[in-house]
Amino acid sequence: MNPKNIKILFASKKIPEASLVAAAKALSVSGGEVNAIAASGNSSFDVQKLKSFFKEHSLGEIPQLHSMEQVDFHTFDLVVYLSDTDELDIYPRLPGNPPMLTWKLDGKGDSREEDLRQILERTHDLFSHGYLDALVTYKRHGDLVLESLNEGIIAHDLKRRIFLFNRAAERITGFNKEEVLGKDCHEVFPGKFCGEKCSFCRLGTPGLDELDKEYSVSLVSKDGKKRTITMNLFPIEGPNKKPLGVVAAFRDITEELRLRRLLTPSTSFHGMIGKDPRMQDLFALIEDVAKSNVPVLILGESGTGKELVASLIHHLSPRKDHLFVPVNCGAIPENLLESELFGHEKGAFTGAIREKRGRFELAHKGTLFLDEIGDLPLPMQVKLLRVLQNGTFERVGGEKTINVDVRIIAATNKDLKEAVRKGEFREDLYYRICVLPITIPPLRERKEDIPLLAIHFLKDALKTTGKRPEDMVISPEAMAILRDYDWPGNVRELQNAIQYALVRCKTRVIAPEHLPASILKSKSRVIEIDRTPRTRGRRPLNLSPEAVKEALIKTGGNKKQAASLLGISRASLYRYLQKNMH
Structure with a gap:
């Protein structure tokens, strides 16, 4: 049985007749079941002599001769190279390349009829001795292994x-x-x-x-x-x-990687820190929101990081190559707010000595972040609504209508629904900006994130002082105080507290006494901290036996580590033990 769907290339750089004869013989022997192609680097041959040879040996029509430069060897199952010299292989023997047989022709004379007769015999033997059957089996097994991977x-x-x-x-x-x-x-x-x-x-x-x-x-x-x-x-x-x-x-x-992130949530997301489930949900929501182009309203108390969330949405969005323009609506005087948002023409009012582009124009193709939008005056809410509906506005003192393509992200720490009920905020504007609401949980509702954030802020602060992150740690007692505090100022207040403690601490361990007084006063249990002004010489210790015992128990009796936890030197701990604990 002749193998089907096999492609054989008979090629010769110099002898076109040889490749033509071999291809013709292959076609005649296989009954056309094999796709035999003839290629040569030389297209010149005696047509009449070749026709006579084909007729004598019943080879049928002369096949088409292809150029070797245009033939892709990789697409064939077998290459038979015909040469009258000891040429090297015409292509590297690479894995995936077809096997190649080299037939050296040794006939004499210009007619090369002896060579052509040898080709007829070899081509017949190629089919009759089972070589192609073996090639098909080999190729099938090799493809099976490769394709099953x-x-x-x-x-x-x-x-x-x-x-x-x-x-x-x-x-x-x-x-x-x-x-x-x-x-x-x-x-x-x-x-x-x-x-x-x-x-x-x-x-x-x-x-x-x-x-x-x-x-x-x-x-x-x-x-x-x-x-x-x-x-x-x-x-x-x-x-x-x-x-x-x-x-x-x-x-x-x-x-x-996606499943790994779901199973082991990362505590860091583009600069935001949090392992609390609500923060993990927030990270996922930010990624989804960034892909869209609709307005977003970020809700959260002061200091929760609303501008950071807005910036992340922008920088993860298709608009990331254009500007992110923040505006604090509550910080700009009402008489300047319209000019700040929409710009003004030269001479529009006293002091307008030149033309000025507003924030909407600056944010064209990018994102405009309207922070504290709940403080926006009602007249300005009407003008903002028009821009959101039509994408058009006029500068102050101008008549030309300007078109912009801007994504709006707004934020507030107010209850806008209550403001709508009281008539302080337009209902139509509220529904225009609140297409995708995002709520950032306050720090007091995610206590597990406080140690992560505290360590993160400490490392960042140490970088500014040229110290290494391992040069300073927060004691367990100080960390417990941080966890118990309600943080009305949220993440921003925690960052300020760490920076305060870093300034106050002169050892490598931040202890309770180094924390701001406002945090210590708010603690549910009273903690006595030595606030005696520092003087030259040795400072008196203000330790309790209970605190010392707890530190020794936690460190397994290691006095050096216990001293670090207490925020004192090892020598001070030894003196205290000698005087107070017998």
Whole structure:
């Protein structure tokens, strides 16, 4: 049984007659079931002599002769190269490349009829001795292994021409094998398959020791989706370790990373800190909101980080390449607010000595953040509503209508629904800006985040002083006070408290006595802290036996660590123990 769907290339650089005869014989022997192609680097031959030879041996019509320069060897199952010299292989023996037989012709004379007769015999033997059947079995088994892998496999030569691309690679990238084989890797994949880590870009022709063997990279698939893949690279080498190409096994870990984030939530999100479930929900909501273009209303007490959330939404959105323009509606005098938002023409009022663009114009194609929108006067609410509805306005003193494309993010610490009920805020404006409401929980409702935030602020503050993060810690007693406090000023107040303690603390441990008095006074239990002004010489200790015992128990009797927890030196602790605890 002759194998079907097999493509054989009979090629010769100098002898077109040989490749034509071999292809014709293959077609006649297989009954047309094999796709035999003839290619040559030379298209010149004696047509009449070749016709006579074909007729004598019943070879039928002379096949079409292709140019070797235009033939893609990778698309064939077998290449038979016909040569009258000891030429080297016409392409590297790379994995994924078809096997190649080299038939050396040894006939004599210009007619080469002896060579052509040898080709007829060899071509007949190729089919009659089971070689092609074995090739089909080998190819089927090899493809089965390659296509059954869950990992994508891609390989290219030193010119980055892809010659291997399995089914998993098709699934992960969205590209079909036919779209990539034989093409430059960089031309097929937008932004390069390996991103900025392409060894062939950095090194030209990398050797075995110069390749990055394993790394993760972001890949844009054919449908435009961004995927994260992990890659393992293996150089392909020939004799004498000569580099021939690279094969990469890669795996899509996009979903794995998403699930990992769900199972082990990150405590940090683009500068925001929080492991509380409400903060984790907030992080996810910010990502979703950033993808849309509708107005957002951020609700939260003073100091919760409303402007940070607004900035994150902007910088994660498609508008990130344009300006984020913040405006504090409560901080601008009412008589200047219209000019600040919409701009003014030269001479519009006393002091308008030049034309000025307003915040809406500055935020064109970007985001305008209206902080404390609850403080906006009613007349200005009407003008703002018009801009939100039509995207148009006029500058103060101007007649020209200006069109803008601006996303509005508003924020307030007030109850706008109550303000609407009292007639202090327009109902139509409220529903215009409150398409996507986001509520930031106050710090007192997420106590578990206080230690994370305190340590984060301490590290940030230490950087400004040139100290290392490990140079200072917060004692358990001080941390307990921070956790118990209600934080009416929220995250901003906590940050200020850490900066205050850092200034007051002269040791490496922040103790309760270093915290602001307002925090200590609000504690439910009384704590006595020595507030005696510092003088030269030794400062008297104001420790309780209970505090010392607790510190020793927590440190397992280690006096050095206990002294650090108490915010005193080890020598001071020894003196206290000698005097007070027998």
